[in-house]
Amino acid sequence: MIEVRQLKKSFGTQLILDGVDLxxxxxxxxxxxxxxxxxxxxxxxxxxxxxxxxxxEVLVDGDLITRMNERQLLRVRRKFGMVFQGAALFxxxxxxxxxxxxxxxxxxxxxxxxxxxxxxxxxxVDLPGTQKKKPAELSGxxxxxxxxxxxxxxxxxxxxxxxxxxxxxPIVSDSIDHLIMRVRDQLKVTSVVVTHDMRxxxxxxxHVFMLHDKKIYAHGTPExxxxxQDAVVRQFIDGxxxxxxxxx
Amino acid sequence: xxxxxxxxxxEWLVGLGRIAxxxxxxxxxxxxxxxxxxxxxxxxxFIGIKSQAVVLVTGAFTGMVLTAQTYFQFHKVKMDTATxxxxxxxxxDELGPVLTALMVAGRVGAAIAAEIGTMRVTEQIxxxxxxxxxxxxxxVVPRLLASMIVLPLLTVEAIALGICxxxxxxxQLLGIDPTYxxxxxxxxxxxxxxxxxxxxxxxxGGIIALVGxxxxxxxxxxxxxxxRATTEAVVYSSITILITNFFLTLALQRLYVLMS
Numbered sequence: 492m493i494e495v496r497q498l499k500k501s502f503g504t505q506l507i508l509d510g511v512d513l514x515x516x517x518x519x520x521x522x523x524x525x526x527x528x529x530x531x532x533x534x535x536x537x538x539x540x541x542x543x544x545x546x547x548e549v550l551v552d553g554d555l556i557t558r559m560n561e562r563q564l565l566r567v568r569r570k571f572g573m574v575f576q577g578a579a580l581f582x583x584x585x586x587x588x589x590x591x592x593x594x595x596x597x598x599x600x601x602x603x604x605x606x607x608x609x610x611x612x613x614x615x616v617d618l619p620g621t622q623k624k625k626p627a628e629l630s631g632x633x634x635x636x637x638x639x640x641x642x643x644x645x646x647x648x649x650x651x652x653x654x655x656x657x658x659x660x661p662i663v664s665d666s667i668d669h670l671i672m673r674v675r676d677q678l679k680v681t682s683v684v685v686t687h688d689m690r691x692x693x694x695x696x697x698h699v700f701m702l703h704d705k706k707i708y709a710h711g712t713p714e715x716x717x718x719x720q721d722a723v724v725r726q727f728i729d730g731x732x733x734x735x736x737x738x739x
Numbered sequence: 740x741x742x743x744x745x746x747x748x749x750e751w752l753v754g755l756g757r758i759a760x761x762x763x764x765x766x767x768x769x770x771x772x773x774x775x776x777x778x779x780x781x782x783x784x785f786i787g788i789k790s791q792a793v794v795l796v797t798g799a800f801t802g803m804v805l806t807a808q809t810y811f812q813f814h815k816v817k818m819d820t821a822t823x824x825x826x827x828x829x830x831x832d833e834l835g836p837v838l839t840a841l842m843v844a845g846r847v848g849a850a851i852a853a854e855i856g857t858m859r860v861t862e863q864i865x866x867x868x869x870x871x872x873x874x875x876x877x878x879v880v881p882r883l884l885a886s887m888i889v890l891p892l893l894t895v896e897a898i899a900l901g902i903c904x905x906x907x908x909x910x911q912l913l914g915i916d917p918t919y920x921x922x923x924x925x926x927x928x929x930x931x932x933x934x935x936x937x938x939x940x941x942x943x944g945g946i947i948a949l950v951g952x953x954x955x956x957x958x959x960x961x962x963x964x965x966x967r968a969t970t971e972a973v974v975y976s977s978i979t980i981l982i983t984n985f986f987l988t989l990a991l992q993r994l995y996v997l998m999s
Contacts, residue, residue, distance in 0.1 A: 562873065568869055569871045579861060579862040642869075
Protein backbone atom coordinates (compact mmCIF):
# COMPACT_ATOMS: atom_id res chain seq x y z
CA MET A 492 0.00 0.00 0.00
CA ILE A 493 1.18 3.52 -0.81
CA GLU A 494 -0.01 6.41 1.31
CA VAL A 495 0.79 10.09 0.83
CA ARG A 496 -0.10 12.51 3.61
CA GLN A 497 -0.13 16.30 3.34
CA LEU A 498 2.77 16.35 0.89
CA LYS A 499 4.23 19.76 0.14
CA LYS A 500 6.98 20.57 -2.32
CA SER A 501 8.33 23.71 -3.87
CA PHE A 502 11.28 24.41 -6.17
CA GLY A 503 12.75 27.78 -5.25
CA THR A 504 9.80 30.10 -4.81
CA GLN A 505 7.46 28.01 -6.96
CA LEU A 506 5.04 25.89 -4.96
CA ILE A 507 4.30 22.65 -6.83
CA LEU A 508 2.40 20.48 -4.33
CA ASP A 509 0.48 21.96 -1.43
CA GLY A 510 -0.88 19.27 0.85
CA VAL A 511 -1.45 16.23 -1.37
CA ASP A 512 -3.21 13.25 0.22
CA LEU A 513 -3.75 9.95 -1.52
CA UNK A 514 -3.92 6.27 -0.72
CA UNK A 515 -3.30 3.46 -3.20
CA UNK A 516 -4.20 -0.03 -2.05
CA UNK A 517 -2.17 -3.10 -3.00
CA UNK A 518 -3.27 -4.58 -6.30
CA UNK A 519 -4.95 -1.37 -7.34
CA UNK A 520 -4.29 0.31 -10.67
CA UNK A 521 -4.20 4.01 -9.85
CA UNK A 522 -4.08 6.77 -12.43
CA UNK A 523 -3.06 10.32 -11.58
CA UNK A 524 -4.37 12.84 -14.07
CA UNK A 525 -3.82 16.56 -14.22
CA UNK A 526 -2.55 19.34 -16.40
CA UNK A 527 0.96 19.46 -17.80
CA UNK A 528 3.32 21.08 -15.32
CA UNK A 529 0.83 20.46 -12.52
CA UNK A 530 3.19 18.35 -10.42
CA UNK A 531 2.13 14.80 -11.38
CA UNK A 532 5.66 13.60 -12.11
CA UNK A 533 6.92 15.37 -8.98
CA UNK A 534 4.31 13.48 -6.95
CA UNK A 535 5.35 10.18 -8.56
CA UNK A 536 9.02 10.85 -7.78
CA UNK A 537 8.12 11.38 -4.12
CA UNK A 538 6.38 7.98 -4.04
CA UNK A 539 9.66 6.23 -4.89
CA UNK A 540 11.83 8.60 -2.86
CA UNK A 541 13.61 10.28 -5.77
CA UNK A 542 12.59 13.64 -4.29
CA UNK A 543 12.37 14.70 -0.65
CA UNK A 544 9.27 16.68 0.33
CA UNK A 545 9.38 20.01 2.15
CA UNK A 546 6.64 18.69 4.43
CA UNK A 547 4.37 15.68 4.65
CA GLU A 548 4.87 11.94 4.61
CA VAL A 549 5.03 9.06 2.15
CA LEU A 550 4.46 5.54 3.45
CA VAL A 551 5.14 2.37 1.48
CA ASP A 552 3.73 -0.75 3.13
CA GLY A 553 3.69 1.23 6.39
CA ASP A 554 7.36 2.30 6.15
CA LEU A 555 7.87 6.04 6.33
CA ILE A 556 10.22 6.58 3.39
CA THR A 557 10.47 10.36 3.68
CA ARG A 558 12.80 10.02 6.68
CA MET A 559 15.05 7.40 5.08
CA ASN A 560 18.50 8.19 3.73
CA GLU A 561 19.52 7.13 0.21
CA ARG A 562 20.96 3.77 1.31
CA GLN A 563 17.84 2.86 3.30
CA LEU A 564 15.72 3.89 0.33
CA LEU A 565 17.57 1.44 -1.93
CA ARG A 566 16.01 -1.45 0.00
CA VAL A 567 12.50 0.02 -0.39
CA ARG A 568 13.07 0.67 -4.10
CA ARG A 569 13.55 -3.04 -4.77
CA LYS A 570 9.77 -3.25 -4.42
CA PHE A 571 9.39 -0.74 -7.27
CA GLY A 572 9.85 -0.57 -10.98
CA MET A 573 9.58 2.75 -12.77
CA VAL A 574 8.99 3.60 -16.42
CA PHE A 575 10.21 7.08 -17.28
CA GLN A 576 8.64 9.55 -19.67
CA GLY A 577 11.70 9.49 -21.94
CA ALA A 578 12.41 5.81 -21.08
CA ALA A 579 15.79 6.82 -19.52
CA LEU A 580 17.55 3.80 -21.00
CA PHE A 581 21.28 3.55 -20.38
CA UNK A 582 22.49 4.54 -23.83
CA UNK A 583 25.92 2.95 -23.50
CA UNK A 584 24.31 -0.48 -23.04
CA UNK A 585 22.41 -2.84 -25.34
CA UNK A 586 18.74 -3.62 -24.80
CA UNK A 587 19.65 -6.90 -23.07
CA UNK A 588 22.10 -5.15 -20.72
CA UNK A 589 19.50 -2.50 -19.91
CA UNK A 590 16.83 -5.07 -19.14
CA UNK A 591 19.21 -7.27 -17.13
CA UNK A 592 20.58 -4.34 -15.10
CA UNK A 593 18.49 -4.91 -11.96
CA UNK A 594 19.06 -8.68 -12.05
CA UNK A 595 22.83 -8.35 -12.42
CA UNK A 596 23.08 -5.85 -9.57
CA UNK A 597 20.91 -7.59 -7.01
CA UNK A 598 20.47 -11.27 -7.81
CA UNK A 599 23.15 -13.91 -8.12
CA UNK A 600 22.09 -15.66 -11.30
CA UNK A 601 24.04 -17.43 -14.01
CA UNK A 602 24.44 -15.69 -17.37
CA UNK A 603 22.21 -18.37 -18.94
CA UNK A 604 19.45 -17.69 -16.40
CA UNK A 605 19.77 -13.93 -16.94
CA UNK A 606 19.56 -14.40 -20.72
CA UNK A 607 16.47 -16.60 -20.29
CA UNK A 608 14.71 -14.03 -18.09
CA UNK A 609 15.64 -11.16 -20.41
CA UNK A 610 14.21 -13.06 -23.40
CA UNK A 611 11.01 -13.91 -21.49
CA UNK A 612 10.52 -10.30 -20.37
CA UNK A 613 11.18 -8.95 -23.87
CA UNK A 614 8.56 -11.42 -25.15
CA UNK A 615 6.10 -10.07 -22.58
CA VAL A 616 6.58 -6.53 -23.91
CA ASP A 617 6.38 -7.72 -27.54
CA LEU A 618 10.02 -7.05 -28.37
CA PRO A 619 11.50 -10.50 -28.97
CA GLY A 620 14.96 -10.68 -30.55
CA THR A 621 15.97 -7.08 -29.82
CA GLN A 622 18.59 -7.98 -27.20
CA LYS A 623 21.59 -6.75 -29.18
CA LYS A 624 20.14 -3.42 -30.30
CA LYS A 625 21.26 -0.13 -28.78
CA PRO A 626 18.65 2.32 -27.43
CA ALA A 627 19.53 4.79 -30.23
CA GLU A 628 18.31 2.24 -32.80
CA LEU A 629 14.83 2.02 -31.25
CA SER A 630 11.67 4.05 -31.87
CA GLY A 631 9.95 5.97 -29.03
CA UNK A 632 7.41 3.20 -28.43
CA UNK A 633 10.07 0.50 -28.43
CA UNK A 634 12.18 2.48 -25.95
CA UNK A 635 9.21 2.70 -23.58
CA UNK A 636 8.68 -1.06 -23.88
CA UNK A 637 12.34 -1.71 -23.07
CA UNK A 638 11.99 0.68 -20.11
CA UNK A 639 9.00 -1.34 -18.97
CA UNK A 640 10.88 -4.63 -19.42
CA UNK A 641 13.74 -3.24 -17.31
CA UNK A 642 11.28 -2.17 -14.63
CA UNK A 643 9.42 -5.49 -14.36
CA UNK A 644 12.13 -8.12 -14.88
CA UNK A 645 12.81 -8.52 -11.15
CA UNK A 646 9.05 -8.76 -10.47
CA UNK A 647 8.48 -5.68 -8.33
CA UNK A 648 5.30 -5.19 -6.33
CA UNK A 649 4.71 -1.66 -7.58
CA UNK A 650 5.20 -0.32 -11.09
CA UNK A 651 5.17 3.44 -11.63
CA UNK A 652 4.58 4.87 -15.10
CA UNK A 653 5.48 8.49 -15.83
CA UNK A 654 3.49 9.63 -18.89
CA UNK A 655 3.78 6.26 -20.67
CA UNK A 656 1.91 7.33 -23.82
CA UNK A 657 3.12 10.92 -24.19
CA UNK A 658 4.70 11.61 -27.57
CA UNK A 659 3.46 8.37 -29.13
CA UNK A 660 0.96 7.97 -31.97
CA PRO A 661 -2.54 6.66 -31.05
CA ILE A 662 -1.83 3.13 -32.24
CA VAL A 663 1.42 2.80 -30.28
CA SER A 664 -0.30 4.45 -27.28
CA ASP A 665 -3.01 1.82 -27.50
CA SER A 666 -0.43 -0.97 -27.50
CA ILE A 667 1.30 0.57 -24.45
CA ASP A 668 -2.06 0.70 -22.65
CA HIS A 669 -2.61 -2.99 -23.39
CA LEU A 670 0.88 -3.71 -22.16
CA ILE A 671 0.22 -1.91 -18.86
CA MET A 672 -2.95 -3.95 -18.41
CA ARG A 673 -1.15 -7.17 -19.33
CA VAL A 674 1.63 -6.50 -16.82
CA ARG A 675 -0.94 -5.61 -14.16
CA ASP A 676 -2.95 -8.80 -14.74
CA GLN A 677 -0.09 -11.25 -15.30
CA LEU A 678 2.31 -10.04 -12.61
CA LYS A 679 -0.39 -8.87 -10.14
CA VAL A 680 1.43 -5.62 -9.52
CA THR A 681 0.13 -2.38 -8.08
CA SER A 682 0.31 0.20 -10.88
CA VAL A 683 0.51 3.96 -10.58
CA VAL A 684 0.15 5.71 -13.93
CA VAL A 685 0.69 9.43 -14.37
CA THR A 686 -0.93 10.70 -17.55
CA HIS A 687 -2.96 13.43 -19.17
CA ASP A 688 -4.20 11.05 -21.83
CA MET A 689 -7.88 10.59 -20.93
CA ARG A 690 -8.41 7.52 -23.06
CA UNK A 691 -5.47 5.84 -21.42
CA UNK A 692 -6.64 6.88 -17.93
CA UNK A 693 -10.10 5.40 -18.51
CA UNK A 694 -8.70 2.10 -19.75
CA UNK A 695 -5.83 1.27 -17.43
CA UNK A 696 -7.07 2.65 -14.11
CA UNK A 697 -9.50 1.37 -11.54
CA HIS A 698 -8.94 4.39 -9.29
CA VAL A 699 -8.37 7.83 -10.79
CA PHE A 700 -6.93 10.79 -8.86
CA MET A 701 -7.13 14.26 -10.34
CA LEU A 702 -4.36 16.65 -9.33
CA HIS A 703 -5.49 20.24 -9.63
CA ASP A 704 -4.34 23.44 -8.00
CA LYS A 705 -1.47 21.62 -6.20
CA LYS A 706 -3.85 19.16 -4.45
CA ILE A 707 -5.85 16.03 -5.19
CA TYR A 708 -9.02 17.75 -6.36
CA ALA A 709 -11.16 14.67 -7.05
CA HIS A 710 -10.83 10.90 -7.06
CA GLY A 711 -12.91 7.83 -7.66
CA THR A 712 -13.44 5.04 -10.13
CA PRO A 713 -13.01 6.01 -13.80
CA GLU A 714 -16.78 5.77 -14.25
CA UNK A 715 -17.43 8.13 -11.33
CA UNK A 716 -14.85 10.66 -12.41
CA UNK A 717 -15.76 10.64 -16.08
CA UNK A 718 -19.44 11.09 -15.17
CA UNK A 719 -18.63 13.98 -12.81
CA GLN A 720 -20.48 17.25 -13.37
CA ASP A 721 -17.90 19.31 -11.47
CA ALA A 722 -16.84 22.19 -13.71
CA VAL A 723 -13.07 21.75 -13.17
CA VAL A 724 -13.17 17.98 -13.71
CA ARG A 725 -15.41 18.36 -16.76
CA GLN A 726 -13.16 21.00 -18.29
CA PHE A 727 -10.13 18.75 -17.96
CA ILE A 728 -11.87 15.59 -19.19
CA ASP A 729 -13.46 17.36 -22.15
CA GLY A 730 -10.22 19.22 -22.89
CA UNK A 731 -11.71 22.70 -23.04
CA UNK A 732 -9.29 25.62 -22.78
CA UNK A 733 -10.07 28.84 -20.89
CA UNK A 734 -10.80 31.91 -22.99
CA UNK A 735 -7.61 33.46 -21.59
CA UNK A 736 -5.54 30.50 -22.78
CA UNK A 737 -7.08 30.63 -26.25
CA UNK A 738 -5.93 34.26 -26.55
CA UNK A 739 -2.40 33.16 -25.67
CA UNK B 740 21.12 29.15 3.96
CA UNK B 741 19.21 30.20 0.85
CA UNK B 742 20.69 33.70 1.07
CA UNK B 743 24.17 32.25 1.53
CA UNK B 744 23.87 29.95 -1.47
CA UNK B 745 22.86 32.87 -3.70
CA UNK B 746 26.19 34.66 -3.30
CA UNK B 747 29.34 33.61 -5.16
CA UNK B 748 31.21 32.75 -1.95
CA UNK B 749 28.16 30.94 -0.60
CA GLU B 750 27.81 28.88 -3.75
CA TRP B 751 31.49 27.99 -3.52
CA LEU B 752 31.15 26.95 0.13
CA VAL B 753 28.01 24.90 -0.56
CA GLY B 754 29.83 23.22 -3.45
CA LEU B 755 32.80 22.39 -1.21
CA GLY B 756 30.44 20.92 1.38
CA ARG B 757 28.67 18.78 -1.21
CA ILE B 758 31.89 17.50 -2.74
CA ALA B 759 33.13 16.65 0.77
CA UNK B 760 29.96 14.65 1.49
CA UNK B 761 30.24 12.90 -1.87
CA UNK B 762 33.90 12.07 -1.18
CA UNK B 763 33.00 10.64 2.23
CA UNK B 764 30.27 8.47 0.69
CA UNK B 765 32.64 7.35 -2.08
CA UNK B 766 35.39 6.38 0.37
CA UNK B 767 32.85 4.53 2.55
CA UNK B 768 31.60 2.72 -0.54
CA UNK B 769 35.19 1.85 -1.60
CA UNK B 770 35.82 0.30 1.82
CA UNK B 771 32.72 -1.89 1.56
CA UNK B 772 33.53 -3.03 -2.03
CA UNK B 773 30.18 -2.07 -3.51
CA UNK B 774 31.59 -1.36 -7.00
CA UNK B 775 31.61 -4.10 -9.61
CA UNK B 776 34.96 -5.33 -10.93
CA UNK B 777 33.70 -5.17 -14.49
CA UNK B 778 33.04 -1.43 -14.20
CA UNK B 779 36.41 -0.90 -12.49
CA UNK B 780 38.30 -2.71 -15.29
CA UNK B 781 36.49 -0.69 -17.94
CA UNK B 782 37.39 2.56 -16.21
CA UNK B 783 41.03 1.48 -15.87
CA UNK B 784 40.99 0.84 -19.62
CA PHE B 785 39.28 4.15 -20.37
CA ILE B 786 41.36 6.32 -18.04
CA GLY B 787 44.65 4.45 -18.28
CA ILE B 788 45.04 2.78 -21.66
CA LYS B 789 43.27 5.48 -23.66
CA SER B 790 45.33 8.27 -22.05
CA GLN B 791 48.65 6.70 -23.05
CA ALA B 792 49.29 8.76 -26.17
CA VAL B 793 48.61 12.15 -24.61
CA VAL B 794 50.64 11.37 -21.49
CA LEU B 795 53.60 9.94 -23.39
CA VAL B 796 53.80 12.90 -25.76
CA THR B 797 53.56 15.30 -22.80
CA GLY B 798 56.29 13.47 -20.88
CA ALA B 799 58.63 13.20 -23.85
CA PHE B 800 58.46 16.81 -24.98
CA THR B 801 58.57 18.18 -21.44
CA GLY B 802 61.77 16.21 -20.80
CA MET B 803 63.25 17.39 -24.10
CA VAL B 804 62.52 21.09 -23.65
CA LEU B 805 63.58 21.02 -20.00
CA THR B 806 66.89 19.42 -21.00
CA ALA B 807 67.49 22.03 -23.67
CA GLN B 808 66.64 24.98 -21.41
CA THR B 809 68.69 23.63 -18.48
CA TYR B 810 71.63 22.98 -20.77
CA PHE B 811 71.51 26.55 -22.17
CA GLN B 812 71.84 27.93 -18.63
CA PHE B 813 74.25 25.34 -17.20
CA HIS B 814 76.55 25.55 -20.22
CA LYS B 815 77.38 29.15 -19.24
CA VAL B 816 78.85 27.90 -15.94
CA LYS B 817 80.37 24.71 -17.37
CA MET B 818 77.91 22.40 -15.60
CA ASP B 819 76.67 20.60 -18.72
CA THR B 820 76.74 17.11 -17.22
CA ALA B 821 74.45 18.13 -14.33
CA THR B 822 71.68 18.87 -16.84
CA UNK B 823 69.92 15.51 -16.64
CA UNK B 824 70.07 15.54 -12.83
CA UNK B 825 67.94 18.68 -12.81
CA UNK B 826 65.61 17.26 -15.46
CA UNK B 827 65.24 14.02 -13.54
CA UNK B 828 64.46 15.64 -10.18
CA UNK B 829 62.06 18.11 -11.78
CA UNK B 830 60.28 15.36 -13.71
CA UNK B 831 59.98 13.06 -10.68
CA ASP B 832 58.95 15.68 -8.14
CA GLU B 833 56.88 18.18 -10.06
CA LEU B 834 56.53 18.09 -13.81
CA GLY B 835 55.79 14.37 -14.19
CA PRO B 836 52.91 14.19 -11.71
CA VAL B 837 51.51 17.68 -12.33
CA LEU B 838 51.59 17.69 -16.13
CA THR B 839 50.29 14.13 -16.33
CA ALA B 840 47.46 15.07 -13.98
CA LEU B 841 46.63 18.22 -15.95
CA MET B 842 46.54 16.30 -19.24
CA VAL B 843 44.38 13.54 -17.74
CA ALA B 844 42.12 16.17 -16.15
CA GLY B 845 41.57 17.66 -19.60
CA ARG B 846 40.82 14.35 -21.26
CA VAL B 847 39.23 12.23 -18.55
CA GLY B 848 37.77 14.84 -16.18
CA ALA B 849 35.84 16.39 -19.05
CA ALA B 850 34.64 12.99 -20.29
CA ILE B 851 33.49 11.94 -16.81
CA ALA B 852 31.56 15.19 -16.27
CA ALA B 853 29.99 15.05 -19.75
CA GLU B 854 28.95 11.40 -19.44
CA ILE B 855 27.48 11.68 -15.96
CA GLY B 856 25.95 15.09 -16.74
CA THR B 857 24.19 13.68 -19.81
CA MET B 858 22.95 10.77 -17.70
CA ARG B 859 21.55 13.27 -15.24
CA VAL B 860 19.67 15.40 -17.78
CA THR B 861 18.21 12.32 -19.48
CA GLU B 862 17.00 10.91 -16.13
CA GLN B 863 19.40 7.95 -16.32
CA ILE B 864 20.67 8.76 -12.81
CA UNK B 865 17.09 8.64 -11.51
CA UNK B 866 16.63 5.36 -13.40
CA UNK B 867 19.71 3.99 -11.61
CA UNK B 868 18.24 4.98 -8.26
CA UNK B 869 14.88 3.36 -9.06
CA UNK B 870 16.81 0.17 -9.87
CA UNK B 871 18.05 0.25 -6.27
CA UNK B 872 21.56 1.28 -7.31
CA UNK B 873 23.38 4.09 -5.55
CA UNK B 874 24.97 6.48 -8.11
CA UNK B 875 28.04 6.72 -5.85
CA UNK B 876 28.55 2.94 -5.97
CA UNK B 877 27.90 2.60 -9.68
CA UNK B 878 29.33 5.81 -11.14
CA VAL B 879 31.75 7.45 -8.70
CA VAL B 880 33.59 4.55 -7.05
CA PRO B 881 34.82 2.75 -10.21
CA ARG B 882 36.07 6.06 -11.64
CA LEU B 883 37.69 7.11 -8.36
CA LEU B 884 39.49 3.78 -7.84
CA ALA B 885 40.55 3.53 -11.48
CA SER B 886 41.84 7.09 -11.51
CA MET B 887 43.83 6.59 -8.29
CA ILE B 888 45.31 3.31 -9.56
CA VAL B 889 46.09 4.53 -13.05
CA LEU B 890 47.50 8.01 -12.48
CA PRO B 891 50.67 6.87 -10.64
CA LEU B 892 51.31 4.40 -13.48
CA LEU B 893 50.83 7.06 -16.14
CA THR B 894 53.08 9.38 -14.14
CA VAL B 895 55.85 6.76 -14.06
CA GLU B 896 55.58 6.46 -17.84
CA ALA B 897 55.73 10.21 -18.31
CA ILE B 898 58.74 10.52 -15.98
CA ALA B 899 60.61 7.65 -17.62
CA LEU B 900 59.99 8.89 -21.12
CA GLY B 901 60.82 12.47 -20.13
CA ILE B 902 64.20 11.44 -18.72
CA CYS B 903 64.97 9.13 -21.64
CA UNK B 904 64.10 11.75 -24.23
CA UNK B 905 66.09 14.33 -22.23
CA UNK B 906 69.06 11.95 -22.28
CA UNK B 907 68.78 11.56 -26.04
CA UNK B 908 68.52 15.30 -26.62
CA UNK B 909 71.47 15.91 -24.28
CA UNK B 910 73.74 13.32 -25.85
CA GLN B 911 72.66 13.40 -29.50
CA LEU B 912 71.73 17.05 -30.07
CA LEU B 913 73.60 19.03 -27.43
CA GLY B 914 76.76 16.90 -27.33
CA ILE B 915 76.94 16.31 -23.55
CA ASP B 916 79.14 13.46 -22.35
CA PRO B 917 76.76 10.47 -21.96
CA THR B 918 78.57 8.76 -19.08
CA TYR B 919 78.73 11.79 -16.79
CA UNK B 920 75.24 12.85 -17.83
CA UNK B 921 73.85 9.47 -16.76
CA UNK B 922 76.02 9.30 -13.62
CA UNK B 923 74.92 12.74 -12.43
CA UNK B 924 71.28 11.92 -13.13
CA UNK B 925 71.53 8.90 -10.77
CA UNK B 926 73.58 10.88 -8.25
CA UNK B 927 71.07 13.71 -7.81
CA UNK B 928 67.85 11.70 -8.08
CA UNK B 929 66.87 9.96 -4.87
CA UNK B 930 64.27 7.25 -4.29
CA UNK B 931 62.32 9.80 -2.31
CA UNK B 932 61.84 11.95 -5.43
CA UNK B 933 60.08 9.07 -7.15
CA UNK B 934 58.00 8.34 -4.03
CA UNK B 935 56.96 12.00 -3.80
CA UNK B 936 55.84 11.96 -7.43
CA UNK B 937 53.82 8.79 -7.01
CA UNK B 938 52.15 9.94 -3.78
CA UNK B 939 51.21 13.22 -5.44
CA UNK B 940 49.81 11.52 -8.53
CA UNK B 941 47.69 9.23 -6.34
CA UNK B 942 46.01 12.31 -4.84
CA UNK B 943 45.64 13.99 -8.23
CA GLY B 944 43.88 10.87 -9.53
CA GLY B 945 41.38 11.24 -6.70
CA ILE B 946 40.89 14.96 -7.44
CA ILE B 947 40.25 14.39 -11.17
CA ALA B 948 37.65 11.68 -10.57
CA LEU B 949 35.90 13.40 -7.67
CA VAL B 950 35.64 16.81 -9.34
CA GLY B 951 34.50 15.25 -12.65
CA UNK B 952 31.87 13.09 -10.95
CA UNK B 953 30.66 15.92 -8.74
CA UNK B 954 30.29 18.31 -11.66
CA UNK B 955 28.43 15.65 -13.65
CA UNK B 956 26.09 14.71 -10.80
CA UNK B 957 25.29 18.34 -9.99
CA UNK B 958 25.08 19.67 -13.54
CA UNK B 959 22.28 21.97 -14.64
CA UNK B 960 19.55 20.90 -17.00
CA UNK B 961 19.91 20.85 -20.79
CA UNK B 962 22.85 20.98 -23.15
CA UNK B 963 24.05 24.24 -21.58
CA UNK B 964 24.23 22.59 -18.16
CA UNK B 965 26.30 19.69 -19.50
CA UNK B 966 28.61 22.06 -21.36
CA ARG B 967 29.18 24.17 -18.27
CA ALA B 968 29.75 21.10 -16.08
CA THR B 969 32.37 19.81 -18.53
CA THR B 970 34.25 23.10 -18.63
CA GLU B 971 34.08 23.53 -14.87
CA ALA B 972 35.30 19.98 -14.27
CA VAL B 973 38.50 20.69 -16.24
CA VAL B 974 39.06 24.17 -14.81
CA TYR B 975 38.34 23.25 -11.16
CA SER B 976 40.30 20.01 -11.20
CA SER B 977 43.29 21.74 -12.85
CA ILE B 978 43.28 24.59 -10.33
CA THR B 979 42.80 22.17 -7.43
CA ILE B 980 45.75 20.08 -8.67
CA LEU B 981 48.01 23.15 -8.87
CA ILE B 982 47.03 24.42 -5.41
CA THR B 983 47.23 20.96 -3.87
CA ASN B 984 50.66 20.49 -5.44
CA PHE B 985 52.09 23.38 -3.42
CA PHE B 986 50.71 22.18 -0.09
CA LEU B 987 51.51 18.52 -0.80
CA THR B 988 55.10 19.45 -1.62
CA LEU B 989 55.48 21.26 1.69
CA ALA B 990 53.73 18.51 3.64
CA LEU B 991 55.71 15.68 2.07
CA GLN B 992 59.03 17.49 2.58
CA ARG B 993 58.12 18.13 6.21
CA LEU B 994 57.12 14.52 6.69
CA TYR B 995 60.36 13.36 5.08
CA VAL B 996 62.45 15.57 7.37
CA LEU B 997 60.58 14.32 10.43
CA MET B 998 61.00 10.67 9.43
CA SER B 999 64.69 10.87 8.48
